[in-house]
Structure formats: C-alpha cells, structure tokens
Amino acid sequence: MARGSAAAPGLLLALCCAAAAIAVVHGEDWAVGDNKGWSFGVAGWENGKRIQPGDELVFKYDAKIHNVVEVDRAGYGGCTVTGPSKVYNSGDDRIKLAGGEAFFICSIRDHCTAGMKVKVAVTANA
Numbered sequence: 001m002a003r004g005s006a007a008a009p010g011l012l013l014a015l016c017c018a019a020a021a022i023a024v025v026h027g028e029d030w031a032v033g034d035n036k037g038w039s040f041g042v043a044g045w046e047n048g049k050r051i052q053p054g055d056e057l058v059f060k061y062d063a064k065i066h067n068v069v070e071v072d073r074a075g076y077g078g079c080t081v082t083g084p085s086k087v088y089n090s091g092d093d094r095i096k097l098a099g100g101e102a103f104f105i106c107s108i109r110d111h112c113t114a115g116m117k118v119k120v121a122v123t124a125n126a
Contacts, residue, residue: 027054029094032118037061038068038106041115051120053099061106063091066116069107070095076103076119079112097122 033042038061059068068088069081099122106116
C-alpha cells in the first residue's frame with residue numbers, strides 16, 4: 001500500500017469542510033431610505049425590517065451637505081452628538097451591524113430634527 005494514499009481523500013474532504021465552515025458570511029445590504037437615500041424624513045424607514053447580525057446599512061447621500069453619525073440612545077432622542085462618536089462622511093457609507101440597537105443621525109444643522117435619523121434593532125436569527 002502506498003504511503004498516505006488511503007488518507008488523502010479523507011484529508012481533502014476535511015480541508016474542504018473546514019474551509020466552508022470558516023467562510024465569511026455576508027448578510028443583507030439595507031439601503032437606508034430605500035431609493036430616496038439618507039435624506040430628510042427618513043426616520044421610521046427601519047420599521048418592520050428584520051435586520052440581523054452581519055447585515056450592512058448602506059447610507060447614500062450628498063457628502064457636501066450631510067453626514068452620518070453613530071450615537072447613543074440619548075443622542076438619537078435629543079438629536080445631539082456628545083462624547084466620542086463615529087462620524088461617516090463619504091456619501092456612500094457601509095456600516096456592518098453586530099447586534100443590539102444602533103442609532104444614527106445627521107449632525108448637520110437641524111437635519112436630525114427634520115427626520116434624518118434611524119434606529120435599528122438587530123435581532124439574531126430565529
């Protein structure tokens with residue numbers, strides 16, 4: 001019997017299974033505001049959506065006049081940015097969600113109070 005020949009098919013199968021098990025799973029992309037994009041009156045866009053860990057929010061907007069800031073619950077409710085916050089300003093931002101709640105506002109002038117804010121609840125697969 002040739003050395004290692006009987007084990008080769010089993011080893012190949014094990015390696016293929018391991019590669020499949022560690023493959024990065026990409027969730028669903030959610031265009032915030034749908035075809036309207038990240039704009040005034042987008043608050044409530046998230047209602048009824050089943051957003052799961054690994055999904056990405058896609059914010060498309062005019063970067064000369066808007067931004068996206070990840071804030072806490074109080075910042076969302078009061079349309080304020082306090083403390084260290086992650087600011088996005090490319091006009092085409094992709095934010096991967098892990099779990100729990102996430103809050104986003106536009107911090108430019110009165111844009112948040114005009115409805116440029118979303119809160120998402122990320123739920124695990126049932």
